[in-house]
Structures are given as structure tokens and as C-alpha cells.
Amino acid sequence: MKLLRQTLLLLRKDLLLELRRHESLMTMFFFGALLLFVFNFSFELTPARVSELAPGLLWLAFLFTGTLGLTQLFEGERGNHCLDALLMSPIDRGALFLAKTCFNIVLMGLVELVVMPLFWILFSLPSWQPLPALFLIVFLGNVGFCVLGTILAAVTLKARARELLLPLVLFPLMVPVILATIRCMEALLRFGELGDALPWLRLLIGFDVIFLTVGILIFDWVVDV
């Protein structure tokens, strides 16, 4: 499929660039870890309370770290009119969208893979068992965040006060994802299974699918010069 091939091509380019320069990834890692330290001083995280607060705290950390990553998203294309060149090439805009989204998903996924176990260690959570399932839920939330975030990052590209505007427009729209992932994570931590939280998972997956589709269709108009 042409779309897939173009996507992979663009994705490979971004991943290679990131591997060489480590700009975004390193900043995101350290920012995520730093937030965990700040949480320690901001909240009384006794072993009793930490399981309750873990989903919310983790999501706060990922939201802010993710926003950092988003503002960097088109940095690579800024100089030398790279973005214009990309847009003038016969590449499908949908592929550009998918590539940028996947790139961000990968970055955030890597950060989550490190920050979540770090959280478990720093705050001495009792059981490591729910971690894989938790990671899956966080990943689904990650997808939702990156999909909407990529569209809005592209839309705010030429705006003043861009770093402030992006979270301002993104966060209210993220409410379903935030609520759904946290409810699922709570259920996993408390009961070890989703149970009653299953509708939330469906909502999350629905959100991801809907906006992934919308993104592919709408990206033609997004980066219109």
C-alpha cells in the first residue's frame, strides 16, 4: 500500500535523525524523571496512597512530557524550507500525518517504558504484576494523545506563543482519553482486571480510531501553505 510505504519512509527518516541527535528523547526522559521527583515533594505519597494516586500522577507526567515532544515535532523541518519541500513532493499528506504521529508515539512509548518502572521503584509500589497491562492502557492513551497532538501541533505551527497555545487547545480535547485511561488503570491496580472499566477501554479505542481516521483525511488542509 502506497500510504503505508510512504509513512514508513518518513518515519524511518525521523527515527534516524532522532537516533543521531537524541534531542527530543533525552529531554523527554529527563523531564519525566524530574517530574517524579517533584511529585515526591508535592504529595504525601505513603504506600497506602500511592497506588490510588499512581494513575493520575503518571498521566500528569506523560501529558507534560508528551507536550514537550509535540512542540519539537516539526523542528526537524524548520530550517532550509524542508517542510515546504515535503509538501510540494508527491507524498500523500496522510502519510506525513501518520509518520509524525507514529514518531511521537514511539518517543512517548520509550519514555513510558522507562518512567513507569522508575515510578514503581521510587515509590515502592507493592506489586509489579499489573505493569504490562498498565503499559498497554497507557500506550492506547498515548496513541490518542499523539494523534490529536500531531494535528494540533501542525495547526499551531505558525502561531505566536506556540508552546503555550498548543497545550491550551489540546488539553480540553484530551478529557475523554485522560478519564478513560485513568479509570482503566485504577481498575487494573485495584482489582487486577478491567471488569467494570471495560466501557472505558472501548471509549479509548474508539477515540483513537476516530481521530486517527480524521487525521489522515484532514491533514491535507492542515499544513496548507
Added chain:
Amino acid sequence: MPQVTGKKRKGILGAATLVFIIAGLYWGLVKAPPDAYQGDSQRIMYLHIPSILTAYLSFFLVFLGSCLYLWKREKRDDSLAHAAAEIGVLFTALTIIEGSIWGRPTWGVWWTWDARLTLTAILLLIFIGYLMLRALVEDESRAASSAAILGIIGFLDIPLIHMSVYWWRTLHQPPSILRPDKVPWENIHPELLTALAINFVAFVLLYFYLLSHRLRLSEMREEIKSRRMN
């Protein structure tokens, strides 16, 4: 759409609006009896329910204008979206204030994170984000396209936001907090319904009255800009 913004039509619309507003005030404050449970604070509902409906109408018009603009690239569709957003912010903010004031005698607090107030607050944030995006993007046509994208995405997200906030509040709150959310429609006094209906018409007329003036303002500004360039 020169006819919509024609002076005579606006005059009639304005007069009709005024008539319904006055009728609504009379019915709402004088004629309708106080509610059995809520007392006179029920009268705030005559403002609150029409307000929230006009807020959602606003967002729909933002969505409509955004879609049309991306499709046809006509300035007037972008103006529609912009005007609807501006007036929408006003009515959404008022909805929140009305809801908060109503909540004070009913629940004893100025704010509560119940589904309705939370949803309206989120709607306000989305509207504000939309207007800020328009204000902060330098190039005009890019501002219009960017805003249109945001308008469409925002509108598509609203049902999902609705679902998630309502689930959040109904699955995790004890029933005692739920009850104030439910309006007992079954045994509602016909006078109350009349008051609500009149105020509803008043608000919708008012909305379109303000919208038509705001659209005319946009038109005139466009004309000024083109005359300045010649």
C-alpha cells in the same frame, strides 16, 4: 448573504427579540409559580437551559462554518465560524455563571464538578482555545484554516467528552449528589413550561440577532480592508 444582513430584516428580528425577551422576563419572574422543590431559584433555569442550548447551537455553527470554509474557501464561511465562536463564548460563560448561582441555594456550594457544569466548563475552554488560535496566528488565511481544523476536531470530540464526563460522574458518585442533576419533567407545571419555551425562543432570536450584526461587522471590515488596498 446580503439579505440576511439587510437592515429591514435586522430591524424586524431585533423587534421580535425584544418582545420575546420582555415576555420571557414577565413569564419567568412573575407569572410562573415557584417550583415545589427548588422555590424561586428555579427561575434561574429559565436562563440556564436556553443558554446552554444556544451555546451548543453556537458550536454547531462553528463546525458548519469550518467545514464550508475548508471546502469552498469563501471568506463568509470563516466569518460565520468566527462570529459564532465569539457569541458562543459569551453564552457559554453565562451558562456557567447561571449554573453556579443556581447551585448555591440548591446544593450550598458555588461550584461542583457535576456533569453539566464540568461539560460547560470544557466547552468554554475549547471556545477560548479556538479564539486564541485565531488571534495568535499571523497570516489571515492560515488563521482561518487552522481555526477551521480546530473547529471540526472540537465538534467531533464533544460527544466523546460528553460520554466520558457523564460516565465519570454517574459511575463514581453516590446517588445523593446525582439527584439535583435530574430535572423532574414528569409533573412539571404547564406555566413553568410556557416560561421556559418563551425564554428559549427569546434566546434563539437574540442569538441570531447578535450573529447577524457580528457578521455585518466582519463584512464591513473586509470591505474596509479591500478599499484600503486600492
Added chain:
Amino acid sequence: MVMWGYVILAYGIVWGAILLYTLSLKRRCRAAENELQRLGARKES
């Protein structure tokens, strides 16, 4: 009754805000009209 206090507060804020917005809108329209007339007159002269 205390209830009426809240009702008056709500109605006052709502209609006050709507009135202010309407007046602001009318003022902006008038300014734009004057500017249009000024530019129209200038073109003809």
C-alpha cells in the same frame, strides 16, 4: 427571601452582560460604518 437575591443576581449578570456585548457590537459597527464612509468619500474626491 434569600432565593430572590440569587435570582436577581443571575438575571442581572446575564442581561447586563448581553446588553454590554450588544452595545459593544453596535459601537464597533458604527466605527466600521464611519470608516467605510470616510474611505468612500476619499475615493470619490
